[in-house]
Amino acid sequence: MTPEQRLVEVLGEPPAPEGTWEREAAYLSAAARRLGVPxxxxxxxxxAVEGVAAVEERPNGFLRIVVEVPGRLVETVGPLSLPDPWPDFPRTWDNPGFAVRYAHARAVAVRRRARDLGVPEEGFRPELLxxxxxRAVLRVLAELPGRLAKGERAERAWSAYAVRLATAYHDAYELAPALPVGDEEPSPLHTARVRLARAVEDVLPGPDRL
Incomplete structure (x- = not known):
């Protein structure tokens, strides 16, 4: 069980991610106020939850929770069916649908090429992310439990979420390569990033309309 899953058990609801996560992975929870407890x-x-690095009690009754290894949250991500309301054309960055479908296609390609290049699927080390x-990709993925728990149905909200996840993943794909380059040997970092790609693939609408 990941720290995030254990936090849901303790708090009674998923905490909400806070900040950019560039320096630390923090969540906010209003569970104490909701439950009417100190x-x-x-x-x-x-x-006491394993994997929690720090907890700050805010004057307003909120808890700010920092987790040690945010990469573990990808273990909880499974296939979703997000809306794909955008037109097929133009197939340029001006069309959010293209950006979303292309991010999905890139994630699929990463996993396929990883197998060809001998990147191990086993041995996922989330602390390497x-x-x-x-971290930017993880930060967007961290919103999923809360959105799903609330039963969010608004197409516009999910569409905006998909665009944000796609944007973060395009940056990661280009600036934090998941695959070995040149004579580089496959490493645990590549395995971790391929696992992150799998989470993105599971969440974003597919590329069948590219």
Whole structure:
């Protein structure tokens, strides 16, 4: 069980990611206020969760929770069916649908090429996903549990979410390569980034309309 899953058990709801996650992966929770319980008591239970690095009690009753290894959250991501309301054309960056479908296609290609290049599928080390570009993708993925728990149905909200995830993944794809380059040997970092690509592939609408 990941720290995020354990936090849901303790808090009764998914905490909301806060900030950019470039320096640390933080969540905010209003669970103490919602449950009508003292924040310090709930904070003590949260501190006992394995993988939680720090808990801050805010004056407003909110808890700010920092997790040690945010990369573990990709273990909880499964296939989704997000809306794809955009037109097929133009197939340029001006069309958000193109950007979203292309990000999905890139994630699929990463996984396929990883097999060809001998990048191991086993041995996922989530702590290696600490580059700011990897963290940016994780930050967007971290919103999923809360959105799903609320039963969010608005197409516009999910579409905006898909665009944000796609944008973050394009940056990661180009600036934090998931595949070995040139004579570079496959490494645990490549395995971790391929696993991140799988999470993106699971969430974004497919490229069948590219």
């Amino acid at each position: 924040a310090h008591g709930l904070a003590a239970r949260v501190r 600490r580059d700011p570009r990897d």
